[in-house]
Amino acid sequence: MAAFQRKTARSNDSESAVDPPVLRISQLDALELDSALEQLLWTQFTQCFQYCRPGLLTPVEPELKALLYLLLWRFTLYSSNATIGQSLLSLRYQSTSSSSPHYRSLSPRQKLDLAILTAGPRWLQERCYRLLLRKALTLVSGLAKFATFVNFLVFLRNGRHPALPERIAGAQAVFSKPNVVRDVTYQYMNRELLWHGFAEFLIFLLPLVNLRKLKAAVLLHVLGRKDSEEESKREGKDMWKNCGLCGEWPTMPHTVGCQHVFCYYCIKSHSIADAYLTCPKCGAEAGTPNISIQILN
Secondary structure, eight states, X not given: OHHHHHHHHHHHHHHHHSOOOOOHHHHHHHHHHHHHHHHHHHHHHHHTTTTSOTTSSXXXXXXXXXXXXXXXXXXXXXXXXXXXXXXXTTEEEEXXXXXXXXXXXXXXXXXXXXXXXXXXXXXXXXXXXXXXXXXXXXXXXXXXXXXHHHHHHHHHHHSOOSSHHHHHHTEXXXXXXXXXXXXXOHHHHHHHHHHHHHHHHHHHXXXXXXXXXXXXXXXXXXXXXXXXXXXXXXXXXXXXXXXXXXXSOXXXXXXXXXSOOBOHHHHHHHHHHOTTOBOTTXXXXXXXXXXXXXXXX
């Protein structure tokens, strides 16, 4: 009985030592977060030179991007075996060079290989146009892209090494905390899908809505026709002194079929942009702009 209990405890310990596999979407999200962080850091860096001479950073842009990546690598991957994106998702790298069931951190050489294989091709691709071996580098770049594509297909198959430098350096993403599983509730997923679909519906619908005509119709129904007529009578001759669009004294005054006056350039540009233009004051459908004779007299 005691031997059976010891065997059961040993089997439980071995099972607990094996971490659950990291989801493919978690590994891809970590890469996207790292890319977004690099872009944000580069944007903040370039804003420091926005008042300097234009094109000041262009000659050394590839080197600066490589230095910023190495700076991030020094304080993230080199010190904690995880990038910023992996840390946000409770992930980290482990070495695949050993078959031990326990966690194995990356060696300094693996970390350096990972940095060189990630930043090196980017720098070489941006600098190849200034080098003499442009054709050879173009061929090498094409082969590298094909190898990256094949590696991604293999990643979709087995769920390990989403990036080619990780496979070459022998780095694999694992959970940094035991028994951490990405669990998304159906309530959260339904809410996200609902709002995403509603946002896409609004993006499709809003350009089709004539907001000026809708606003004029709502004001007309809310205030009433009598109020609008009284307001127009109260304005009297003042309506001829202001453009219905810009509010200034009308330049080359024109009308569109109602009693309001507009600048020629205002009404012409709006009519070109909107084929179903309506008067923003009364909501009447705008016809062909005509010269206002009354204001000229």
